[in-house]
Amino acid sequence: MRVRRFGAVIGAATALAMGLTACGSDSEKTEAKTVVQKAKDDKKLVIGIKYDQPALGLKKPDGGFEGFDVDVAKYVAKELGVPENGIEFKEARSENRESFLGGGQVDLIFATYSITDARKQQVTFGGPYVVAHQDTMVRADDNKIAKAKDLEGKRLCKAAGSNSYRRVTEGPPDGQLNIPAKTVDASSYSECVAKLKAGALDAVTTDDLILAGFASQQKGSFKVINDPFTDEKYGIGIKKGDTETCEAVNKAVTKMYQDGTAKTLMEKHFSGTGLKIEATTAPTFEPCA
Template identity: 45%
Template sequence: MKLRKVTAASAAVLALAVAATACGSNDKKDEGSSGSGGQVKVGIKFDQPGLGLKQPDGSFSGFDVDVATYVAKQLGYKPDQIEWVETKSADRENALARGDVKFIVATYSITDERKQKVDFAGPYLLAHQDLLIKSDSDISNGTDLNGKKLCSVTGSTSAQNVQKSIAPKANLREYGGYSECIAGLQSGAVDAVTTDDSILAGFASQDKYKGQFKLAGLKLSNENYGIGVKKGDTATMDKINSALEKMVSDGSWDAAVKKNFGPADYKNEPAPKIGDIVK
């Protein structure tokens, strides 16, 4: 009987030790520390050259990708620990609420309406609505668009904004995607394409378009790009803000801008200060 009690006690101790080890292993994995084997899911766009683009070989490139990779590293994740998740504009808030991703870096403009549903770190880039035109175009300002063909994507308000504010007689053309608009600009089917200047610069920076287009530089709106996190996750938001400040201070932010937008001669704004929203 005595031997049986000792054996039972030893088994209990062993079970507790195994359980503690298992718990420690899981905690370490969730931290995403170097070599832990943990993963972090990050939302990006898959179809925006210069910002978030999935390449034919399965790799990813763009300014948003570079920002997200830098931020993830500061949070303790190596590049091979990042799982990229496509987050289309209409599903960004839901993706965060469901926990599909830890954070989103996807030309995500900070607005009062969105701040009711998610929290934002940043901003990390100040973009503006602009026009992309051919390098030899005679369009020098918005009023020159009167009577000419202006392209944007179906459902976007960008073209309507131009028509309402500066060129009421512009002929609107709506295509299914910006790549179609850019192809139309190249062929002469349209005279200008409008959306955020960062998006336009990304398309214009593609090898097949280098030197063919230029930005008009009209700055028709202010788009403060932020990094979305789940509502209430202030700990992650604060860590991301610290990472963004470091990215600016060590020169990595400037390098990412030149790398991804430089070929389009993109006149970017200086890196914004955390919490500085330009209306």
């Protein structure tokens, strides 16, 4: 009897271990699923966007979202098999984009996410889906800053998580202009704009699409000086190593340009801002890695 009882215990323990192993395997399979596979199987995606950038990614008072990035995200998601009602938008600020992708809080990010060599160490980028150019915005009545070089000694906004200010204040390889401006900290570009309007700083420098959106939102308050000095490739943020999804979103972006949707969306969000809209051919994509 004792032998049989001991054997039964061993059998139960073995079965339990096998069950746990099986559960672990299922978990590993779920974790290994690419975003494009998730889109196909679940018809749902969590997409990171900005909540505070007019004409790009903006949360409306009614809880909805609007902007160029939002519309591009919807288009790409649809091409991956996810309807608009299957998208959950989540705020992705400049300082948490990498951690959100790495930690699985979001599946994709469309959030004025410039592709840089440093970021490519942590993120796989689809696209770019558009190329912006860094410029500078000042108050409408300020005639002292007409060119980027005029930023010397001026108070320049330093938005958390963004590298834009460094391209003014530092030289290569990380910067560009090496102009000794005085930086003023802000949590976001919306705070930068509020501080600019209040006179707490002299200029905001970042991508022209972002600046045009803010200038359009508060007409007559600001002006973009139209002295661009970089190319900013807006990429689609994907968890590092998910090349299958990268290739799929690139295919979607290519189609978006071929069928005229890209130009339609650019005109929808930026016409009347002074930006030159040339959205007939998809930008050259970064290698999926």
